[in-house]
Amino acid sequence: MTKISHANALLGKLETFIQQLPEHIGTGAEPKELYEPITYILSLGGKRIRPLLSLMAYGLYKNDPETILSQSAAIEVFHNFTLMHDDIMDNAPLRRGTATVHEKWNANIAILSGDVMLVKAYELLLDTEPNLLKEIIRLFNKTAAEVCEGQQFDMNFEAYETVSEADYINMIRLKTAVLLGLSLQMGALLAGAEKSDAQKLYDFGMNIGVGFQLKDDLLDVFADQAKFGKQVGGDIIANKKTFLLIKALELAKGPTAEKLNYWLNQTEFDKEEKVKAVKEVYDALGIKALTEAKMQFYFQAGFDQYDLIHFKNESYFQELKQITQDLIHREK
Structure with missing residues (x-):
């Protein structure tokens, strides 16, 4: 197994x-209600996978990735801004095992604090060399808009009776995968990589990102609560149209379909009972195996792109691949 040495060193510097x-963002400034939630959400940790991918992609071409800590952190600040707002829209009580910002303060504060985080994300990008700044801002803007498009599709789906598998994959591509793609692409471009290689890294991130979201869908239903950090079964409770539910609605017949539709149509119910019942439907239909197969399809497509890139630093290449493979097998 590849020794994860570059990543550990970079994670320490990044953290x-x-x-x-x-x-720098304004801790201690007034009004404190605006800035304290920013300190709070950034202190919750997380995998920091997006900025780490950016640093590792840079390391494929140059040996000083710590010089782009600001740009990589911009991605993390933007990501946490989207989480802060998404949690409001999803009415989520927990984030990384602790109270979400809107639960700890309120929704209006979470909205405003998130807005400041978005502004500060752009400020962090200003350390980019002038000859690259315009392109980096353009790519960042494109990705930011796509993330919002994905979130809107996700909310639209709540009102749809049915959602196709293709529409769902497109939604998670926008909501989740594009930011992973940008992280890798941006790191490579900042290191002076050829645009064709930066594009391959983007495609790698896109495919891996879709696979990661499918993994999250699966963990939401089948994870160990103690390891997951979020409420297990939350998607089932909310009738969220994940890949699992879409496939179940497609495949369920007879009594199985009746059982599934019964629970989807209940407005008052015991949460644990509903989660247990819908999981039984998923088990009967083999939904877990179908989801795992779809995940593997996208993971393989991503690695196929990754293996085509040109790079200068073999150790970074092998380590970045190992990091990605480790994430594929995560349990939270």
Whole structure:
């Protein structure tokens, strides 16, 4: 197995940089209700996978990825801004095992604090060399808009009686995968990589990102609560049209379909009972295996793109692949 040495060193530097960000964003400034939630959400940790991917992609071509900590942190700040707002829309009580910002404060504060985070994300990009800044901002803007498009599709789906598998995959591509793609693409471009290689890294991130979201869908239903950090079965409780539910609605017949539709149409119910019942439907239809097969399809497509890139640093290449493979097998 590849030794994860570059990533560990970079994660340490990245975490130190991110934990110092509140000093620059405005911690201690007034009104404190605006800035304290930013410190709070950034202190919750997380995998930091997006900025780490950016740093590792840079390392494929140059040996000083710590020089783009600011740009990589911009991606993490933007990501946390989207989480803060998404949690409001999803009425989610937990984030990384602790109270969401709107639960700890309120929705209006979470909206405004998130807005400040978005502004500060752009400020962090300003450390980019002038000859690259316009392209980086353009790609960042494109991705930011796509993430919003994906979130709107996700909300639209709540009102749809049925959602196709293709529409769902497109939604998670926009909501989740494009930011992973940008992270890798941006790191490569900042290191002076050829645009064709930066595009392959983007495609790698896109496919891996779709696979990761399918993994999240699966974990939401089948994960160990103690390891997951979020409410297991939350998607079932909310009738969220995940890949699992879409396939179940497509495949269920007779009594199985009746059982599934019964629980989808209940407005008052015991949460644990509903989760248990719908999981039984998923088990009967083999939904877990179908989801795992779809995940593997996208993961393989991503690695097929990754293996085509040209790079200068073999150790970064192998380590980035290992990091991705480790994430594929995660349990939370």
